[in-house]
Amino acid sequence: MHVLAIANQKGGVGKTTLAALVAFYFAQKRKCRVLAVDLDSQANLSTTLREFRVEVPASALFGDAPLSLPAVRPAIALLHGAPALADLELGLAAAHRRRVRTFVAQLASLREAFDVCVIDSPPTAGLRMVGALAAADFVVVPIELERYSRDGVKAMLQMVFGVRAEYNPRVKLLGLLPSRVMSGQPRQRAALADVFAHYGDYLVPGQVAISTRSAIPRALEEGIPVWQLPRAVAHEASAEVLRALEALAAAMQPTTEETAS
Template sequence: MRVLVVNNEKGGVGKSTIAVHLAWYFAERGKRVLFLDLDPQSNGTTTLAAHASHIDAAALFSHPVAIPPIAKKGIRVLGGSAALRGIVSVDSKLVEQFRANLADASQSFDIAIIDTPPTFGVRNLAALIVGQFVLAPIDLDDYAIDGIETLLKHIVGVRQKYNPGLTFLGLIPNRLQTTSPRQRKNLKSLVQKFGTKYLFDGVIPQRSSIGEALAEKKPVWSLPKTAAREAGRELRLVFDKLAAKMEAA
């Protein structure tokens, strides 16, 4: 089982949007997907309600959990809940329990996708410590760019200190307003500053059909409108590259 963490401590950058679409994407490609929602806001859990299980993600930190396997392709959600707010101390026992539970599930699933909360706490840290891949959605506001250095410091710090096997898939600009000169300028300076080492080779434009799809709890590429299909095509192109990058790692 590959473990992919979608992470940025900044709120509202598209972590859950991308995480749920990745779950749909991999399930459609025949994979058995485990979706872990470490955010008590539980947006991803709500969107993927059709795939809910009776287990909360919070349980993974406290005791051994037998995650029901999936026989064929599909998605199993371990949902976010208020109990996650109780996981605050950076306790190695919590992290080790989390790691052991994921290890136990590793034969039953092909990929785990972990959606994280917009804070840099122990749940975030645990995800990065056990993960093999991390993808960091960013937005292109001026203030957001200031936060990117901190984000990179955290990811690189975890890799050096706890998890040398963590592959950084890159910062992925999301909600790019293609006609905004300011955003294009910010994107250009990001490319100059971080280059191909830290920047993912692709962007996700701002598309209103993405919000509509989430409201319907469906992947954007499944909505019948032309605009949605186009947005879906853009998103899948990015995911194809991401999947190839994971295969190559």
């Protein structure tokens, strides 16, 4: 199982949208068995993927009881979010470390049952984000150009490097993914070109981005990915989204070290 964490401590940058698209992409286009984990107490991913919900909440991954997933599962198995997830952030540092390690172990117990796991994380630099990064093989950081600030992104990258040092040397940063780009606006197009030119090393390889397009949330509201909408209304949006997802999938290759072992 390849675990992909989607993280950014900022809200509204497109994390949940990307998480849903990633889940649909691997299930439909790659025929993978997909586990989707919603760590946000707002549970927006759980609304989008409602059709795939199994009766195990994401919070169970932080508990000690063995997980029991149904034997017959939909193409995507959603471990849903709930308001109580926010309570995990309470407590002392030692309890946090224990919860992070429990989360990593519980997710590892599902390694054989799924091909891909996508984790949507909350917009807070807390225990759940640390848990997502600690359990992840790969991490992608959606960013918005308008609010693109070196400081915010730097803090996020520092978090990845911190978790790599403390919990998970394996985690690979796939990169930043410009999202909700208003490609109709010259200023945003220029900003995107600038980011491609100057931050290439930190980006998802392939100069991919996801523009703001109404078809994307409209489809997700219906519980389907944008490429399932009629071609006439969603052709461009689908092409761009699929290009970004293919770039992500291509970058999700194990390091040579792992291949050798």
